[in-house]
Amino acid sequence: MSLIRILVVDDFEDWRRRVHSLLQARPTWQIIAEASDGSEAVHKAEELKPDLIVLDVGLPKLNGIEAARQIRQRSPSSKIIFLSQNSDLDVVREALSTGALGFVSKIDAGRELLPAVDAVLGGKQFVSSIRGFTDTSGEKAAHRHEVLFYSDDAVLLDSVTRFIVGALQAGNAAIVLATKSHRDGLLQRLKAGGVDTDVALQQGTYISLDAADTLSSIMVNDMPDPVRFFGGIGGFIKSAAKAAKLERPQVAVFGEAVALLQADGKADAAIRFEQLGNDLAKTFKVDILCGYPLRSFHGEKNKDVFQSICAEHSAVYSG
Numbered sequence: 001m002s003l004i005r006i007l008v009v010d011d012f013e014d015w016r017r018r019v020h021s022l023l024q025a026r027p028t029w030q031i032i033a034e035a036s037d038g039s040e041a042v043h044k045a046e047e048l049k050p051d052l053i054v055l056d057v058g059l060p061k062l063n064g065i066e067a068a069r070q071i072r073q074r075s076p077s078s079k080i081i082f083l084s085q086n087s088d089l090d091v092v093r094e095a096l097s098t099g100a101l102g103f104v105s106k107i108d109a110g111r112e113l114l115p116a117v118d119a120v121l122g123g124k125q126f127v128s129s130i131r132g133f134t135d136t137s138g139e140k141a142a143h144r145h146e147v148l149f150y151s152d153d154a155v156l157l158d159s160v161t162r163f164i165v166g167a168l169q170a171g172n173a174a175i176v177l178a179t180k181s182h183r184d185g186l187l188q189r190l191k192a193g194g195v196d197t198d199v200a201l202q203q204g205t206y207i208s209l210d211a212a213d214t215l216s217s218i219m220v221n222d223m224p225d226p227v228r229f230f231g232g233i234g235g236f237i238k239s240a241a242k243a244a245k246l247e248r249p250q251v252a253v254f255g256e257a258v259a260l261l262q263a264d265g266k267a268d269a270a271i272r273f274e275q276l277g278n279d280l281a282k283t284f285k286v287d288i289l290c291g292y293p294l295r296s297f298h299g300e301k302n303k304d305v306f307q308s309i310c311a312e313h314s315a316v317y318s319g
Contacts, residue, residue: 004121005032007050009041009067010083011059015106019054019083022113029117038062046074052121054113055100057084057091065091068098079120083109092127102126111294112318115149118307119316126316144287145277147313149294155319156291157182160254161189163289164206167252168195173205173240177233177255178291183208204243207236211257222266224273230280237284251284256291258309263296267305274312294318 008019008031016034023029033048035041038059045053053071057064068080081102082095092103101120104112105128112128119126150156164174164186176183187208190197200206218228233253240251255277261270277288290313297306310316 002028004029004052005048005050006030007033007035007041007044007048007053007078009035009038009053009059009064010056011036015056015083018109019113022109023054023117025114026117036060038064038067041067042070042074045071045078049075050078052117053078053080054083054117055080057082057086057095065095065098068095068100072099081113081116081120081126083113087128096125096127104128108318111151115294115297115306115316115318118303119310122307122311124310124313124316126310126318128318144315145274145281145290145313146288146315146317147290147292147309149292149297149316149318151294151319153182153185157185157189159317159319160186160289160291161193163252163254163287164190165193165195167250167287168200168205170250171245172249172252173207173244174252175207175209175233175236175240175254177209177211177214177253177257179211179256179260182256183210204239205245207240209236211255211260215257215260219269223269224276226276226279229273229276230283234280234284237280237286241285248285251286252289253286254289254291258290259292259296262292262305262309267308271305271308271312274309278312 006023006029008016010016020031023031032050033044035044039061041055055064055068059067064082071078080100081104082100083104083106085106087105095103102116104116108128116126148159167174176186187197197206217232218224237251241249258270258273261273280286281288
């Protein structure tokens with residue numbers, strides 16, 4: 001098994017030790033060097049060509065964002081995760097504009113650094129402290145199939161509310177596939193955000209489905225059946241798109257049926273469901289957001305499942 005060579009950059013020795021102790025959880029991850037300022041980071045990155053660089057933003061001599069720009073030129077194969085005390089949205093956006101794939105708030109490092117490294121090594125974006133964050137990096141992907149690993153229901157509902165409100169206010173349509181408590185909580189937030197949910201539900205631009213009931217209509221022998229999947233969910237997408245105001249509408253789909261499968265110990269079924277979601281996006285104009293509670297991935301035994309789920313998504317968020 002090949003080693004992942006890591007450079008850790010922070011001007012505080014205590015934080016370098018903290019990162020070192022966290023990364024020791026993975027025996028194949030090896031810290032090959034440390035740096036305490038931006039200029040030193042650029043030099044060591046060019047010299048050592050590490051697989052991964054964990055980089056602070058507020059560095060002496062050369063700040064982390066400018067250091068990342070130079071590192072991307074001198075060691076383009078090195079992946080970068082920012083680990084910063086400053087999680088201001090403008091800072092997050094500027095940091096990611098350098099080509100870095102990850103941004104983790106130091107306050108969340110204990111629970112988010114390892115998932116962030118897993119995601120970034122797999123070529124996926126990982127952003128923590130996501131409240132209010134949206135990617136403004138330029139070109140929009142052919143489709144978005146993103147995943148949110150959330151710490152509590154408030155984080156989930158706030159994020160999904162922004163996702164759904166953005167679609168409806170733009171004249172698109174939205175489908176929610178969730179538990180009853182989450183659907184009820186979301187409905188309250190949508191109304192508070194100025195969405196006339198009664199009209200949207202009546203017109204069909206907003207469709208609310210129970211995740212467990214939908215799963216029962218799709219699953220065959222504990223696995224999602226492709227024909228039932230496309231016939232069921234695809235049918236709802238067609239209906240929502242037809243009801244939307246735009247000529248070529250995009251349908252926003254939030255789903256947590258996958259989280260129910262994962263919680264029930266059916267990780268293979270959850271991953272297959274995600275793969276069918278990617279196939280769905282090749283047929284319909286959809287943006288998909290999936291939600292999983294972070295607590296369901298605690299422990300070494302869930303690392304491979306977490307990585308496999310990340311691999312099926314265009315971006316990974318945590319909050």
